[in-house]
Amino acid sequence: MKKIFTILGVSAAMFASAQSNLFDGSDFNDWTAFESSLGFTLKSGEQSVNGGIGGSGALKIIDNSTTQNIYVMTANKNMNVAGANFITLKMKGVSGGISFNAGDGTTAGSKYFNVPAGTTGDITLTASGSNSYTGTINASDWITIKLDLAGVNWGSTPSFSIKLQKNSSNALFVDDIKTDKNLSVGDVNASKVNLVKNTIVANELIFGQAANVSVINMAGQVVKTAEVKENTRLDVSNLAKGTYVVTATVNGQAVSQKVIKK
Numbered sequence: 001m002k003k004i005f006t007i008l009g010v011s012a013a014m015f016a017s018a019q020s021n022l023f024d025g026s027d028f029n030d031w032t033a034f035e036s037s038l039g040f041t042l043k044s045g046e047q048s049v050n051g052g053i054g055g056s057g058a059l060k061i062i063d064n065s066t067t068q069n070i071y072v073m074t075a076n077k078n079m080n081v082a083g084a085n086f087i088t089l090k091m092k093g094v095s096g097g098i099s100f101n102a103g104d105g106t107t108a109g110s111k112y113f114n115v116p117a118g119t120t121g122d123i124t125l126t127a128s129g130s131n132s133y134t135g136t137i138n139a140s141d142w143i144t145i146k147l148d149l150a151g152v153n154w155g156s157t158p159s160f161s162i163k164l165q166k167n168s169s170n171a172l173f174v175d176d177i178k179t180d181k182n183l184s185v186g187d188v189n190a191s192k193v194n195l196v197k198n199t200i201v202a203n204e205l206i207f208g209q210a211a212n213v214s215v216i217n218m219a220g221q222v223v224k225t226a227e228v229k230e231n232t233r234l235d236v237s238n239l240a241k242g243t244y245v246v247t248a249t250v251n252g253q254a255v256s257q258k259v260i261k262k
Contacts (some may be wrong), residue, residue, distance in 0.1 A: 022087055022160060024078035026177040028057040029198055039076040044164055052175035053090060053142060054206050054231040056197050061095060061172040064164045069097075069133055076105055076159040084179035087147040087160070092140075095172035097133040097165020100125075100147060104155030111152045115145065127151055133165040137172060176208075196246050196257040203237035205259065211248035218243055236261060 021027055025034030031047050044064040052058030064070055087102065103110030111127035115135030124146040137143075160177075164170065195213070197206040207213070207228045215224040215236065223244070226234050239261050246257045 020080055020179055022080055022084075022177045022179050023075040026075070027197060028052055028059050028175060031057065033078075034059075037075045037078040039074050039159070040071060042073050043070045044170065045072045045162075048173060051173045054197070054233060056175065056206050059174040061098075061162070061164065061170045061174060063170055064166060064168045067166050069131070069166050070164050072162040072164050074101075074105075074159060074161040076157060079154075079158040079160070080179060081154050081158045085149055086180045087149060087177065088180075089145045089147075089177050090142050090175040091137060091145055091172060092142045092175075093137070093170075093172040094139075095137045095164075095170040096168035098135055098137060098170075098172070099131040099133060099163045100145075101131070101159070101161040101163060102127075102147060102149065102152050102154075103159060104153055105157050105159035106155075109153050109155055110159070111149075113147045119143070122146070124148055131163055133163070142175075195248055195250060195255050196259055199257070199259050201236060201259050201261050203235065204233040205236055205246065206233055207231065209248075209250050211250050211255075213246055213248040215239070216245045216247060 023037040025031065025037055028034055028047075035042075045059055045061050048058040048060040050056070051060055059073070061072055098115050100113040101110050102113070112129065112131045113125040114128055114132040115125065115137060116123070117134055117136050119135060119137045120139055120143070122144045126148045127150070162174070195207065195209055195211065197208045205215075208230060210229045212227050213225065213234070214222050217223050223239060224234075224236060228234055241261050244259050244261060246259055248255055
């Protein structure tokens, strides 16, 4: 037990530069947390349990058969925007007429980000004055959409939305909506994003960062070590049910993540 407390104490005292979830549940591995961050009902979107990176959870955007441009989702609770310069989203699949809003949730206080038509690879978007709904995505593998937040005023009610064109056909998976803000590695969300993507484990750990990792039981014993890459999986099916701590050094800093093996 002493070894475990020492590891966690050191991690909690350190800080590292890493990406964090833009809002609770924005890695889509905890759907209840995602829904709790929304201000309005999800439209033309549904849960994908294993459609995300490395077989993790994702949001799947489906057809908008209505005659109106719609908000697929608007997150305005549990927002994590202080100090953020960018938002990144991972996307894979096909979508027509997609764009994004970021700001204080008002027309005057929001900025708009429009995806160019025929987007097939990574792209950085700067803010514009309105949604155009003309952008399309056709990506056979995961791409990164990066939103430059220069000029965005979050105000007292920060809000982020994904918007979709009317009468559009879509089969687009969205994963890991994150910001670039600095995080304490002792924070649960920080370590979750930085190291392990799933905190409730059946047979595999899914990693969000390349590292040499150690899995430690609550007696302070190292029960498994491995060198992992981003979005790869580690088989832990042979471990007994219970609580473990996964540790590694990421960007020169000690990181720890508590996981529960079912």
